[in-house]
Amino acid sequence: MALETALLVGVMFTVATYLILQRSFVRILFGFLILTNAANLFVLSMSGRPNGRSAPVVLEKGVPMVDPLPQALILTAIVIGFGVAAYLVFLLYRLFLDRRTTNATEMYEEP
Amino acid sequence: MNWPAAPVLLPLVTALITLFWGRPGMARRWVTAFSLLLQFAVGVGLVMSTYPGRVLVLGLGAWPAELGIVLVVDLMSAVMVTLTALVALVAQVYGFIEMRWAISHPLRIPLIQFLLAGIQLTFCTGDLFNLFVAFEMMLISSYALLTLEADDWDIKHAFPYVAVNLFGSALFICGCGLVYSLFGTLNFAGIARRTLEMERDGVVTLVSLLLLLVFGIKAGLFPLHLWLPNSYPTLPIPLLALFGGVLTKVGVYVIIRALGTVLPHDLGILHAWLGGFALVTAVVGGIGAISRPFIRGILSFHIVSQVGLMLLAVSFMTPLGLAAAVMILWHNLAVKSSLFLIGGTAALLNRSDDLSRMGGLWSRVPWLGVLFLVQALSLAGIPPLSGFWGKYMVVRAGLEAGEHLLVAGSIGVSVLTLFSMVKIWLATFWAEPDGVVVRVEDPRWRRMTGVVAVLAVVSLAMGLGAEGFSRIAIEAARGVLDQEGYVRAVEQFLGKTGGVTP
Structure with a gap:
């Protein structure tokens, strides 16, 4: 599983980077959404396999269990990601309203 | 002893009170000012109780300290908390004077308090993931403040700021994950203890590089500084003072904390790289500042230059170098934000902050000129003055470390700084071009000058009382570098609460 997760995270980071570097705002938005998900998946994969290890919150030893701490971490990260994504949608929409274009090149060329 | 939570809780409570306060009005302003004063007082109290090198620890939620979140306040954090509260107080009161409550945006006050809560949590936290949360609190408030009163042009320049910081946040989460899988804990003290026991490992250097990248984005380290000089000048002056004075310094503080306390001191080539990049940052910031034709632009580019100088001193990784970085950091907190405020007052008098349309201030308002001259x-x-002692220590630390190139560069950057300060001085205060109006009849400038004078007095005190000031800085730097003492303090707390380590 570790290899597949690593590959998936790699692909997601690649796609996200590609999309963020595009000119269209919609693509940039999707790029950021995928980027946060890639980062969350990466942290999730840090739990590792439960082989013989027990989670630090369980006091009795020897109960095989996936380390829940990374899950707690990405729970926080997902919530923060939600808020930021909502903000980003509004920011990009406002940018679109100002110039009536979703193309970053047209937006940033000097009038 | 729950005092380490006070600097975070005070702004949070104030933010909630002012957010749900029915109507905007003078009462809300009094509450805010009183709360900021209280935050400053708490900061002073923390400095007094940590001064001889004591570390205050508070575990939240009664978890065993390595799993739960701990707040750790040492001298370095305490002084940062105090200075941040002071700058925020001055900037906020300046904002009150600038605009009557009826026409100022009602959300500005609570958002500034949320921003402060994030900043203070960054200073007080002892946990890497909590640091991420603090960063997000700070960043989201700063996004909101950046776009709150923005017009088309401002929004356009706010977007790169948001985009770059979003990318930095994603990298930060990855860094947290890597640290957790490497060390099995996210607690600063836990990481520090394991790095003390561990052999030198390439992976640790890699993780350190990732974290340095994240904090470098926040601090504006070359080549990650490009978001800064265009987005900051779109802010209103009081916010600009807070952002320019405090927000980038948070990045520098975290780099100092991470390299000094958390990560191993032996990171191979990493510190040399940091030194090189810091020198380029300082030079690029200095040259960029000269290219800007308006005060806010010049001062914003100067932030980059100053950050470079601080990180240059950090990269020596000697007690003296770190003390020099800490000294410049503190001096900059006071001086930079007051320069923004003075520039704002000058722009108010001239009704423009474009250097070619300003002038004639020295003959009309000499006291503002004196303030500017002292700070510049x-x-x-x-x-x-206070900037000299920090630079003197940088040069000494650099010569002791044998980094002659970096020392020469840092002296060259001072000349660039002086050049652009003189540029503002000549255009704004000495020049007497025809057709420039100075609105001395506007009563606000007197009160504004009075408020800024508080920061000028603080920076003068830092300069004239350099002996005591440098002693505090050296003590703080020693505290930051003392990994064993930090670990011991947190573990003592752990023993007291009867927690278990897995």
Whole structure:
């Protein structure tokens, strides 16, 4: 599983980077959404396999269990990601309203 | 002893009170000012109780300290908390004077308090993931403040700021994950203890590089500084003072904390790289500042230059170098934000902050000129003002570490700083071009000058009382570098609460 997760995270980071570097705002938005998900998946994969290890919150030893701490971490990260994504949608929409274009090149060329 | 939570809780409570306060009005302003004063007082109290090198620890939620979140306040954090509260107080009161409550945006006050809560949590936290949360609190408030009163042009320049910081946040989460899988804990003290026991490992250097990248984005380290000089000048002056004075310094503080306390001191080539990049940052910031034709632009580019100088001193990784970085950091907090405020007052008098349309201020308002001169010369490092002592220590630390190139570069950057300060001085205060109006009849400038004078007095005190000031800085740097002491303090707390380590 570790290899597949690593590959998936790699692909997601690649796609996200590609999309963020595009000119269209919609693509940039999707790029950021995928980027946060890639980062969350990466942290999730840090739990590792439960082989013989027990989670630090369980006091009795020897109960095989996936380390829940990374899950707690990405729970926080997902919530923060939600808020930021909502903000980003509004920011990009406002940018679109100002110039009536979703193309970053047209937006940033000097009038 | 729950005092380490006070600097975070106070702004949070104030933010909630002012957010749900029915109507905007003078009462809300009094509450805010009183709360900021209280935050400053708490900061002073923390400095007094940590001064001889004591570390205050508070575990939240009664978890065993390595799993739960701990707040750790040492001298370095305490002084940062105090200075941040002071700058925020001055900037906020300046904002009150600038605009009557009826026409100022009602959300500005609570958002500034949320921003402060994030900043103070960054200073007080002892946990890497909590640091991420603090960063997000700070960043989201700063996004909101950046776009709150923005017009088309401002929004356009706010977007790169948001985009770059979003990318930085994603990298930060990855860094947290890597640290957790490497060390099995996210607690600063836990990481520090394991790095003390561990052999030198390439992976640790890699993780350190990732974290340095994240904090470098926040601090504006070359080549990650490009978001800064265009997005900051779109802010209103009081916010600009807070952002320019405090927000980038948070990045520098975290780099100092991470390299000094958390990560191993032996990171191979990493520190040399940091030194090189810091020198380029300082030079690029200095040259960029000269290219800007308006005060806010010049001062914003100067932030980059100053950050470079601080990180240059950090990269020596000697107690003296770190003390020099800490000294410049503190001096900059006071001086930079007051320069923004003075520039704002000058722009108010001239009704423009474009250097070619300003002038005639020295003959009309000499006191503003004196304030500017004191702060600008201090920034450039003219003795006996506060900037000089920091630079003197950088040069000494650099010569002791044998980094002659970096020392020469840092002196060259001072000349660049002086050049652009003189540029503002000549255009704004000395020039008497025809057709420039100075609105001395506007009563606000007197009160504004009075408020800024508070920060000028603080920076003068830092310069003239350099002996005591440098002693505090050296003590703080020693505390930051003392990994064993930090670990011991947190573990003592752990023993007291009867927690277990897995």
